[in-house]
Amino acid sequence: MDKENIEKSENKCELQKILDIIGGKWSMSIIYALISDKKRFKELERMIPGISTRMLVKELKNMEENGIVTRTAFATVPPTVEYNLTPKGRKLEPIINELYKWGLEHIN
Amino acid sequence: MDKENIEKSENKCELQKILDIIGGKWSMSIIYALISDKKRFKELERMIPGISTRMLVKELKNMEENGIVTRTAFATVPPTVEYNLTPKGRKLEPIINELYKWGLEHIN
DNA sequence: CAGTATCCATTGGGATACTG
DNA sequence: CAGTATCCCAATGGATACTG
Numbered sequence A, B: 001m002d003k004e005n006i007e008k009s010e011n012k013c014e015l016q017k018i019l020d021i022i023g024g025k026w027s028m029s030i031i032y033a034l035i036s037d038k039k040r041f042k043e044l045e046r047m048i049p050g051i052s053t054r055m056l057v058k059e060l061k062n063m064e065e066n067g068i069v070t071r072t073a074f075a076t077v078p079p080t081v082e083y084n085l086t087p088k089g090r091k092l093e094p095i096i097n098e099l100y101k102w103g104l105e106h107i108n
Numbered sequence C: 001c002a003g004t005a006t007c008c009a010t011t012g013g014g015a016t017a018c019t020g
Numbered sequence D: 001c002a003g004t005a006t007c008c009c010a011a012t013g014g015a016t017a018c019t020g
Helices: A014-022 A027-035 A041-047 A053-065 A093-106 B014-022 B027-035 B041-047 B053-065 B093-106
Strands: A069-074 A080-085 B069-074 B080-085
Touching (some): A014 B093, A027 B014, A041 A080, A053 A069, A093 B093, B027 B041, B041 B053
Antiparallel strands (some): B069 B080
């Protein structure tokens, strides 16, 4: 096997690339929380029970890099930062809703 | 905090329970492979590039426990085992297809 | 408020060899 | 063929303290 061609991203199939983006433990919960409206950092932290600061930061950063959310900072004191879904992220809304419905029907 | 009430499954929200079932690195690929028809173990292993025996076993077992796939063994020599989607698992088909489409449109 | 920075335990997951 | 059994490294993720 050629070492050169085994760049990790090259031999991944679509579904796995998708999971890199929204398969994280908290990504879907974050998207779900943002569907109704944009939210501040602390709001998200409160809305998602069990998430740690560290994970919320990491997931948001990852989602921002992947064009799922936007981050807007205001130079206030104390600082204000708003997170919002991009159009690309918003297209996931029906999918997540369907998943959610599937879960309600089939889990427990 | 009460130790008794912190059973891991109790304080998880829906989306996270769903991800336990189909958020595994390979679960969706397996479901995707089973959409067209039932498959034998080795067939799945060949259809999903990069998966290891160990992971295929684990994911199939997990999915069986969660009622996503059925496992049927035939007492032949050598052994034959077929995996198939349950109706519950098949309901995930449109969702996974939508996810797949989203990925094609928005990744790369 | 909106993060960073650390430390550390748990889990995920690959490679390989073996079995009924 | 359809798995088990090990070994072992890497990634995940929680708790906590600190900062502009």
